[in-house]
Amino acid sequence: MTAPLRRPPTHTAWAFRRLGKKPHTGYWLEVGTGRRNEDGTFDSFMDRTPIGGFNGHVSHRPIGSPPPSLPQAKPERPGEEGGDEDDGDTEA
Numbered sequence: 001m002t003a004p005l006r007r008p009p010t011h012t013a014w015a016f017r018r019l020g021k022k023p024h025t026g027y028w029l030e031v032g033t034g035r036r037n038e039d040g041t042f043d044s045f046m047d048r049t050p051i052g053g054f055n056g057h058v059s060h061r062p063i064g065s066p067p068p069s070l071p072q073a074k075p076e077r078p079g080e081e082g083g084d085e086d087d088g089d090t091e092a
Helices: none
Strands: 011-018 026-036 042-046 054-062
Touching (some): 011 042
């Protein structure tokens, strides 16, 4: 059997690098490669990791595929559910 590190990688490893305090602001950074084995396990080699803003999540995509799409935050508008809005009580 061939040594596991000598087989070519089949996937690219991506890590989300957050910028600022909002979790949806940032970009995907290519951090290494990986491959799926015949027994269903996955081996990965990360040659770098983001410093600051890294939550530990790594996404593996087939080589040549784009990184995962960025999470989109829904804008908060006045009068919609879930926002901080006035409850209508006024004191005169």
